[in-house]
Amino acid sequence: xxxxxxxxxxxxxxxxxxxxxxxxxxxxxxxxxxxxxxxxxxxxxxxxxxxxxxxxxxxxxxxxxxxxxxxxxxxxxxxxxxxxxxxxxxxxxxxxxxxxxxxxxxxxxxxxxxxxxxxxxxxxxxxxxxxxxxxxxxxxxxxxxxxxxxxxxxxx
Numbered sequence: 001x002x003x004x005x006x007x008x009x010x011x012x013x014x015x016x017x018x019x020x021x022x023x024x025x026x027x028x029x030x031x032x033x034x035x036x037x038x039x040x041x042x043x044x045x046x047x048x049x050x051x052x053x054x055x056x057x058x059x060x061x062x063x064x065x066x067x068x069x070x071x072x073x074x075x076x077x078x079x080x081x082x083x084x085x086x087x088x089x090x091x092x093x094x095x096x097x098x099x100x101x102x103x104x105x106x107x108x109x110x111x112x113x114x115x116x117x118x119x120x121x122x123x124x125x126x127x128x129x130x131x132x133x134x135x136x137x138x139x140x141x142x143x144x145x146x147x148x149x150x151x152x153x154x155x156x
Contacts, residue, residue, distance in 0.1 A: 006031040011087040011129060013038040013067065013121070014094035016045030019144060023091050024049050028056035035060030036085060038076070038094060040067060067094050067121035068113045076121070077128050086132040092122045092143045118145075
């Protein structure tokens with residue numbers, strides 16, 4: 001079974017390394033023609049991912065935003081609104097353990113950072129992208145996580 005993605009646009013968060021970068025490359029091989037590749041702090045990695053998708057015949061751009069902080073989420077959402085992006089595919093890959101602390105030492109600041117990056121950003125980016133998918137009557141949203149979401153990533 002071959003899935004045809006020619007002419008499609010994909011937004012991939014956390015695209016500067018690992019699963020996000022690999023997912024962008026696979027989507028480019030499957031025919032996605034335009035990418036918006038989000039990165040948090042590793043610009044060089046995002047540039048490498050962009051070079052790879054271009055090598056595979058696609059085009060795109062990289063966009064930086066700290067999705068672990070509310071202002072970063074807001075600036076990314078503002079960029080999405082201004083860009084007029086109508087993504088056919090959304091890969092919510094940005095996420096991290098952020099930091100570790102025991103229950104008794106887990107600060108509100110760390111809690112907010114974890115929730116902003118791993119929950120709020122995913123929710124609000126999806127909410128921003130979904131209306132165009134509903135209007136077209138098609139679209140794909142993939143939310144990724146890690147085993148750390150299940151077992152806490154090890155002892156605190």
